[in-house]
Amino acid sequence: LAKTTQPISMDSYEGQEVNITCSHNNIATNDYITWYQQFPSQGPRFIIQGYKTKVTNEVASLFIPADRKSSTLSLPRVSLSDTAVYYCLVAPSGYSSASKIIFGSGTRLSIRP
Amino acid sequence: EAGVTQFPSHSVIEKGQTVTLRCDPISGHDNLYWYRRVMGKEIKFLLHFVKESKQDESGMPNNRFLAERTGGTYSTLKVQPAELEDSGVYFCASSQEHEQYFGPGTRLTVT
Numbered sequence: 110l111a112k113t114t115q116p117i118s119m120d121s122y123e124g125q126e127v128n129i130t131c132s133h134n135n136i137a138t139n140d141y142i143t144w145y146q147q148f149p150s151q152g153p154r155f156i157i158q159g160y161k162t163k164v165t166n167e168v169a170s171l172f173i174p175a176d177r178k179s180s181t182l183s184l185p186r187v188s189l190s191d192t193a194v195y196y197c198l199v200a201p202s203g204y205s206s207a208s209k210i211i212f213g214s215g216t217r218l219s220i221r222p
Numbered sequence: 223e224a225g226v227t228q229f230p231s232h233s234v235i236e237k238g239q240t241v242t243l244r245c246d247p248i249s250g251h252d253n254l255y256w257y258r259r260v261m262g263k264e265i266k267f268l269l270h271f272v273k274e275s276k277q278d279e280s281g282m283p284n285n286r287f288l289a290e291r292t293g294g295t296y297s298t299l300k301v302q303p304a305e306l307e308d309s310g311v312y313f314c315a316s317s318q319e320h321e322q323y324f325g326p327g328t329r330l331t332v333t
Contacts, residue, residue, distance in 0.1 A: 152226070152313045152324025153265070196265075202320050207255050208278045212265035 247316030
């Protein structure tokens with residue numbers, strides 16, 4: 110099972126771009142990279158998923174280099190409401206692969222005014 | 223559209239007692255998952271239902287835990303008898319395809 114490594118915490122300010130990098134050296138060929146966001150007293154919420162290169166949606170961008178051994182979640186112009194824990198997951202895509210999902214410790218992002 | 227709901231939000235029981243957690247998935251989602259985070263640890267997979275069938279229960283810690291999903295709608299997770307180390311937050315999620323939608327969790331405290 111691919112294990113991920115990401116910073117325990119990060120601080121930034123409103124309006125800044127925040128980049129959170131995740132290392133996954135043992136990623137397998139059929140693994141996808143997924144990022145979740147979690148607020149206190151809530152369950153994780155899906156942000157973005159990718160396999161290679163760059164993926165962008167209305168919330169974030171995900172950059173994945175050619176070797177896929179790392180990935181970077183980019184949050185443009187953060188606000189106070191982006192303060193949360195962010196999890197990088199690596200697992201095969203598909204509803205049958207839930208047992209292979211490893212959440213890890215996540216990155217606690219704090220946004221200041 | 224209503225999201226995944228879980229009941230109760232909090233439960234405090236004594237060691238040796240029984241507790242039943244309930245999860246109502248998003249309507250139409252065939253896949254239902256249970257996860258938990260015990261104190262200071264990471265979120266871990268418990269099991270996965272496809273409709274009423276257990277697809278994968280490799281994460282269930284022991285036979286004190288029983289999950290059911292009769293009729294393929296809501297699911298229950300029963301812990302009997304509860305032990306101190308069962309304390310934590312139990313999350314339920316549902317999906318139709320790849321993206322999982324999580325509920326707010328049930329915080330279980332065993333004293």
